[in-house]
Amino acid sequence: MDRRKFVKTTLAAGFAAGFPAIYGCGEKATVATEAERGIAAVSLDGAEIELVRAQIRELGEALSGPVLLSGDAGYDSARKVWNGMHDKHPALIARCRNTRDIRHAVDFARDNDLLLAIRGGGHSWPGKSTCNGGLMLDLSEMTNVDVDAEDRTAWCDGGALLGNLDDATLAKGLVTTAGVVSHTGVGGFTLGGGFGRLNRKYGLTIDNLLGAEIVTADGQVRMVSAENEPDLFWAIRGGGGNFGVVSRFRFRLHPFDRNVLSGLIVWPVEQARDVLEFYADWQGGLSRELYTGPAMLTLPDGPSVIAMEVVYNGDPVQGEKELAPLRAIGTPIDDGVKVQDYKVLQTHEDATVAHGIRSYAKNGMVKEFTQGLVDDMIDAFIPDPRAAIFTHTCGGAVKDHGELDTAFPHRNAETMIVYFTGWMDPEQDADGKAMCRQWHDALQAHHGGYYDNIEQETAGTVSSNYGPNYERLREIKGRFDAGNLFRMNSNIEPA
Numbered sequence: 302m303d304r305r306k307f308v309k310t311t312l313a314a315g316f317a318a319g320f321p322a323i324y325g326c327g328e329k330a331t332v333a334t335e336a337e338r339g340i341a342a343v344s345l346d347g348a349e350i351e352l353v354r355a356q357i358r359e360l361g362e363a364l365s366g367p368v369l370l371s372g373d374a375g376y377d378s379a380r381k382v383w384n385g386m387h388d389k390h391p392a393l394i395a396r397c398r399n400t401r402d403i404r405h406a407v408d409f410a411r412d413n414d415l416l417l418a419i420r421g422g423g424h425s426w427p428g429k430s431t432c433n434g435g436l437m438l439d440l441s442e443m444t445n446v447d448v449d450a451e452d453r454t455a456w457c458d459g460g461a462l463l464g465n466l467d468d469a470t471l472a473k474g475l476v477t478t479a480g481v482v483s484h485t486g487v488g489g490f491t492l493g494g495g496f497g498r499l500n501r502k503y504g505l506t507i508d509n510l511l512g513a514e515i516v517t518a519d520g521q522v523r524m525v526s527a528e529n530e531p532d533l534f535w536a537i538r539g540g541g542g543n544f545g546v547v548s549r550f551r552f553r554l555h556p557f558d559r560n561v562l563s564g565l566i567v568w569p570v571e572q573a574r575d576v577l578e579f580y581a582d583w584q585g586g587l588s589r590e591l592y593t594g595p596a597m598l599t600l601p602d603g604p605s606v607i608a609m610e611v612v613y614n615g616d617p618v619q620g621e622k623e624l625a626p627l628r629a630i631g632t633p634i635d636d637g638v639k640v641q642d643y644k645v646l647q648t649h650e651d652a653t654v655a656h657g658i659r660s661y662a663k664n665g666m667v668k669e670f671t672q673g674l675v676d677d678m679i680d681a682f683i684p685d686p687r688a689a690i691f692t693h694t695c696g697g698a699v700k701d702h703g704e705l706d707t708a709f710p711h712r713n714a715e716t717m718i719v720y721f722t723g724w725m726d727p728e729q730d731a732d733g734k735a736m737c738r739q740w741h742d743a744l745q746a747h748h749g750g751y752y753d754n755i756e757q758e759t760a761g762t763v764s765s766n767y768g769p770n771y772e773r774l775r776e777i778k779g780r781f782d783a784g785n786l787f788r789m790n791s792n793i794e795p796a
């Protein structure tokens with residue numbers, strides 16, 4: 302596919318005959334003019350272009366997965382992403398089943414100057430894995446996870462979900478850091494950093510990344526690791542989807558007893574000061590085994606609460622001892638902390654944030670959990686069931702790596718505060734976004750940058766947020782994607 306594959310004029314009739322049956326775009330033979338016309342699309346820089354149908358047909362023949370166009374069976378479900386606010390219509394969806402398919406799709410997008418979105422798990426809050434008029438390169442059928450129990454490593458496909466990774470590793474008595482909702486994609490999650498309930502002991506997910514297979518903008522398949530293409534390996538550990546499509550990740554795994562001391566302790570929000578003041582003093586001395594942090598929210602049936610999620614990744618007897626002072630605070634409404642399957646907590650939020658929810662999120666990295674932060678958290682609380690704040694507790698092994706060791710820049714933070722709003726009615730979009738921003742802005746003085754994977758408004762802030770890593774990222778981006786093919790992300794400007 303070395304020709305330019307789009308035209309800006311109406312297409313000649315000849316090449317269109319016969320293709321609908323192959324990739325199922327459903328036009329009738331009698332509608333000749335429809336079939337003759339090219340497919341309207343959008344270029345990388347947003348110009349209107351037209352794709353030649355014969356070349357789309359060629360792509361369909363080259364791929365082992367289907368190429369879907371508007372009107373095809375499956376197109377409407379394939380174009381959906383997690384956040385219901387992003388209802389976009391790609392010109393075509395290339396459902397890839399292997400690395401070869403990914404190469405073809407990347408070549409097609411590049412040769413046609415076509416806007417390209419990569420869909421892993423589809424969880425991008427700002428909807429970066431879909432687009433209007435471009436090519437959605439869909440990895441959702443690439444979900445295989447191969448665990449080597451002896452070697453304690455796993456190869457995980459670029460479209461796998463965190464639930465696939467957890468299931469495959471836990472079955473062998475192993476684990477690596479994965480996030481808190483099991484239908485999140487391993488792809489975007491890992492490339493941005495990867496926070497989860499085990500990160501205080503094992504570090505971020507990128508700290509457990511041993512290598513990856515990546516298709517870069519030139520269509521080359523590269524194996525990257527600390528030894529091979531180390532710059533690219535450095536860049537994909539925090540630099541997001543800027544550098545290519547990762548077809549497979551290789552993770553380090555850790556022996557793990559899935560029966561862990563874990564669960565939630567819940568207090569009425571009126572006790573928030575007692576809980577937060579205690580936590581601010583106590584959390585600096587937590588062991589690496591203990592992951593716990595506050596959330597403030599309002600339940601659908603009314604009461605507002607403050608909750609602490611707990612995972613103790615170690616001997617439960619030790620865990621009980623370490624937790625005792627927290628459990629002695631105030632009068633909890635519920636204390637569900639007990640030895641139970643790790644998967645209980647790893648899936649307990651899945652239904653609350655199911656696909657189709659309309660949602661907005663912002664966050665801030667916090668270096669110190671101060672009493673000033675406690676005061677502001679209490680003052681800023683919004684008692685609305687559509688709004689919540691959560692924390693991802695960091696510290697521990699996350700701090701074992703320096704700011705420059707990987708592209709992820711916020712090693713010094715103790716906590717990430719996530720401001721989340723979610724609703725179903727499109728009429729509430731403005732309200733939902735405003736609430737999230739209001740809560741975020743009220744606590745902004747405590748933030749030092751943000752976690753790129755959970756942020757909606759990155760325009761103009763990408764370079765400052767990457768701080769001292771930005772120039773190196775730009776240089777690597779310039780080397781591997783000078784034309785900025787991979788731009789549906791928090792975009793790093795090629796040097």
Ligand SMILES: Cc1cc2nc3c(=O)[nH]c(=O)nc-3n(C[C@H](O)[C@H](O)[C@H](O)COP(=O)(O)OP(=O)(O)OC[C@H]3O[C@@H](n4cnc5c(N)ncnc54)[C@H](O)[C@@H]3O)c2cc1C
Nearest residue numbers: 421422423424425430459480481486488489490496542547
């Ligand atoms: C409900 C929910 C819970 C979350 N919980 C956590 C959490 O616990 N910890 C945490 O750290 N984050 C969490 N996140 C944030 C999450 O890490 C990001 O949304 C992440 O981008 C999701 O990855 P994805 O593959 O599902 O997303 P997608 O929307 O598919 O992709 C996101 C970005 O990554 C790129 N991308 C995806 N896969 C690949 C690939 N294989 N190769 C190259 N580029 C790719 C896409 O192009 C896009 O730019 C959560 C998000 C949601 C919505």
